[in-house]
Structures are given as structure tokens and as C-alpha cells.
Amino acid sequence: MTVLCRLADLEATGAKEGVVHDGGIRHPIFVVKHAGGVSAYFNACPHARLPLNAEPDAFFDFSRSFLVCGNHGAHFDAATGRCIRGPCKGESLRRLAVHLDGDRVLCADSDYTV
Numbered sequence: 001m002t003v004l005c006r007l008a009d010l011e012a013t014g015a016k017e018g019v020v021h022d023g024g025i026r027h028p029i030f031v032v033k034h035a036g037g038v039s040a041y042f043n044a045c046p047h048a049r050l051p052l053n054a055e056p057d058a059f060f061d062f063s064r065s066f067l068v069c070g071n072h073g074a075h076f077d078a079a080t081g082r083c084i085r086g087p088c089k090g091e092s093l094r095r096l097a098v099h100l101d102g103d104r105v106l107c108a109d110s111d112y113t114v
């Protein structure tokens, strides 16, 4: 399993961007820390398939309660990736399986490498 980031990388904004590869295809992803643990998602909003963030590692709202897409304001539950408000309400971010090993966040999906 490959390392996506370390828990310390999530302290500043609650999230850390990265990239995984599927063969020769590059996929931007991000890892987030929330009350239930750590999750990772592909950085493509279900509304228009655009990256959620405009600034590096900036995915959370000011309260760090929800992930926000900066394009049209969709709000997502950080633990599930489900859109709870906005133009893609009811749809979900595509999840990447992760595994914690100490302070390392590992990609648990063998189809992807870092």
C-alpha cells in the first residue's frame, strides 16, 4: 500500500491534496480528517466534475463541518462524501479506500498507486 499523506499533513486545513495513478491515468484526490476518522475522495464534484477547491488543501467551510465545492456551493458530509446541500444534493463524491498505519494514511485500493 502506498502512502497518501501523514496525519500531521491534515492539521493546517483538515485536508491534503494528492494524486493517484491508475496505469497512465492521473487522478487528483484529497484526504480529509473528520470526527469519524480519515477519508479520501477523488477531487471531482459530482455536479460538473470540476475540482472542488480553488486554493491548495482548502476543502472545508469555516466551521470545518462540511466540505464545500467552490464552483457552485455544494456542501458535502466529510465522513460520507454525500452532498447535503447544493446542485448535486443526494449524490456523493467518489471515495478512495484508505487505511491508517500509525500516522500514515495509506491507499487501500490496489488499483491505484501514488
Ligand code: FES
Residues within 6 Å of the ligand: 045, 046, 047, 048, 049, 050, 052, 069, 070, 071, 072, 073, 074, 086, 087, 088
Ligand atoms: S461543480 Fe461543484 S457545485 Fe457545481
